[in-house]
Amino acid sequence: MVTLTIDGIKVEAPENATVLEASQKAGIDIPTLCYLKDVNAIGACRICLVEVVGNPTLQASCVLPVNDGMEVLTKTKKVMRARKVSLDLLLSNHDRECLTCVRNKNCELQTLSEEFNMQDIKYTGERFEYDKDEGSPSIVRNPNKCIVCKRCVATCGKIQGIGAIGATRRGFQTIIEPVFGRSLKDVNCINCGQCIAACPVGALSEKTEIDSVWDAIHDPDKHVVVQPAPAIRVAIGEEFGLPIGTRVTGKLAAALKKCGFDKVFDTDFAADLTIMEEGTELLGRIKNGGKLPLITSCSPGWIKYCEMYFPEMIENLSSCKSPHEMMGAMVKSYYAEKNGIDPKDIFMVSIMPCTAKKYEIQRPGEAAVNDLSDVDAVLTTRECATLIKMANIDFNALEDEGFDRLMGESTGAAAIFGVTGGVMEAALRTVADILTGEDLEDVDYNDVRGFDGIKEATVSVAGIDIKVAVASGMANAHKLLKAVQSGEKSYHFIEIMGCPGGCIVGGGQPIVSARIRNRVSPKDLRSKAIYAEDEAMTIRKSHKNPEIHQLYDEYLGEPNSHKAHDLLHTFYEVKDKYPEQS
Secondary structure, eight states: OEEEEETTEEEEEOTTOBHHHHHHHTTOOOOOSSOBTTTBOOOOSOTTEEEETTOSSOEETTSOBOOTTOEEESSOHHHHHHHHHHHHHHHHTSOOOGGGSTTTTSOHHHHHHHHTTOOSOSOOOOOOOOOOBOOSSSEEEOGGGOOOOOHHHHIIIIISSOOOOEEESOGGGOEEESGGGOOGGGTTOOOOOHHHHHOSSSSEEEOOOHHHHHHHHTOTTOEEEEEEOGGGGGTGGGGGTOOTTOOOHHHHHHHHHHHTOSEEOOHHHHHHHHHHHHHHHHHHHHHHTOOSSEEOOOOHHHHHHHHHHOGGGGGGBOOBOOHHHHHHHHIIIIIHHHHTOOGGGEEEEEEESOTHHHHHTTSTTOOOBTTBOSOSEEEEHHHHHHHHHHTTOOGGGOOOOOOOSSSOOOOHHHHGGGSTTHHHHHHHHHHHHHHHTSOOSOOOOGGGOSOOSEEEEEEEETTEEEEEEEEESHHHHHHHHHHHHTTSOOOSEEEEESSTTOGGGOTTSOOOOHHHHTTOOHHHHHHHHHHHHHHHOSOOSGGGOHHHHHHIIIIIOSTTOHHHHHHHBOOOOOOOSSOOOO
C-alpha cells in the first residue's frame, strides 16, 4: 500500500492502483469518458486530467500510477479549463442532434456537457460526415456520433476476443469501423451488442423494430403474441427509474397487455420446454455413446461464433432451438390449432435482452410451420421500455398481473436461464431427478454459479459422474474449447453464453453509465434478483411444470419425439468470418 494526498485528503491505495481508482476509493469524483472499468484505460479523451504537485504537465488519472507521497489536485483552475477544452474539441466534431438521438438523456457526453456548463462550442471547424452502417440485422453504427473513445474496440477485442471493429485512418480522420470499411454484416461480428453497452454515446445502437410491432398491433387481421425473456423482468424497471435489479415480473405482464398484444405468454415456459428437450438429448448421448460434450445452443451469438471459429465442434451443439424460437414454433402450431387461427395471421414478438436474437430469427432452420418465421420481430429491453412509454403507460403505478395461460406458467429453473450457469443448473435439476427416479430436494448447484469466466464441476448422480463446464463471453469460450480440443479437459455437458455474465448483461439490456458501473455491478444486482425469482417459485424444476406436461400429453408426445424434432430443433452450418460482399 502507498499513501498519497488527493485534494487534501490522505488516501491509502495498492501500489498498482491508478490515481483514478484511488480517488474513487476516497469518494472523490473525477469525470471520465473513454475509461471503462476492467475494459478500457487508455487516457485518450483527456477528461480525467489532474494536476500533480511538482509536475508541470497535467496527467490522465485513469493511467497515472499512484506513488507514495504524491499530492494530487483535481479541481484547480488549470485542470478545469483543460477538461473543458477537451470536451469542447470532442463536441466540435460531434453530431449534436440530441433530441432525436437514441441515447438522449442517457448519454455520457451529454451529461458531461451539462456538468461542464457547455453553452456554446468555441472550437468550431471542419467536420466529417459519414454514412450510417445499417447492414447488420442487429446493430446500427453511426460514425457521426463516435468520439473515438475505443471502449467498443476494447470490449469486442479484449472481452469478447473477436475484434470486429477497430480504429482506422489517422489523426483527425480516425474512425472506428470494421476492416476495409466493410459493414458489420460482412465481418466476424457475432451480433452480441456488447459494443452498444460499452458505447458512451449514440454511435452504436440496436436496429429498432418498434414501428413494425406497432403496425402489427394496429392491424386488425393480425393476432399479435408477445413473450418476454427471463432477464427482462429484473432489468426493465431501470428504464423507469427503479433501482438496478428490481423484479417487475407482474408489472411487465400488465404493461404488455395494456400495449394491445392479443396474448402475453412467457419465454420462461419455453425455457422449461428447452430443458425437457436438451436434458433428454444429453441423457441420450451419454447412454448411447453420442457426441460429447453436448454444448448448449440458447445463445445465438455463441452459435454464430462456433460456426465461424470452431466449425469442427458443430456436431457437439445441441440441436435444440433457443427458448424464444421454441415458443414461436409452439404458438404457430399448438396454440394456433387449439384456437383455430391461421399461422400466417400470427405475429410473434419476443422481448429479449440480446441484440443477437434479431439476427437469430433470420437464420435458416427457424421456420417450423409452413416456412413462416417462428418469431417475426425482436425488441430489446430498451425498445420494450420505449414501446411502453409510447403507449403512455405509467409503468410504476401498474398493479401486478400474470401471464396468459396455456404457455404462461414456468418454474424457478426457467428463471435462472437469465444468468450464466443457469441453463446448466436447470438441466441438472431435471437430469438428476430422471437418473435417480426421485424428487430430489436439493436443487441448488452452487458450483456452476458466479461470474468466473470459466466454471467447472463434477456432479455425481445415481452412480454417474457428470462433468460439466460453464463459460460466458467468447474469449472465455475460446479458452475452454481449446482445452477440450487439446485433450486437457473432458466434459459431458458445457454451457456457453455469448455475453460475459449471461443474459442479464446482454447487449439489449438497459445501458448503465461508466460512472455507475465504477461504483456498483449491474450483473451482481440483476443476478441476485434472478435467483430471488427462482427461490420465490412454487415449482423449481422444469419437468414439474404442469403446462409442459399438458403440451407433451396433447401435442408433442414425448421429449425428442419426431414431432418435437420437427418443431423444436434446428441445424447449423459453417460460416465464413468475412463473407464475399454482394
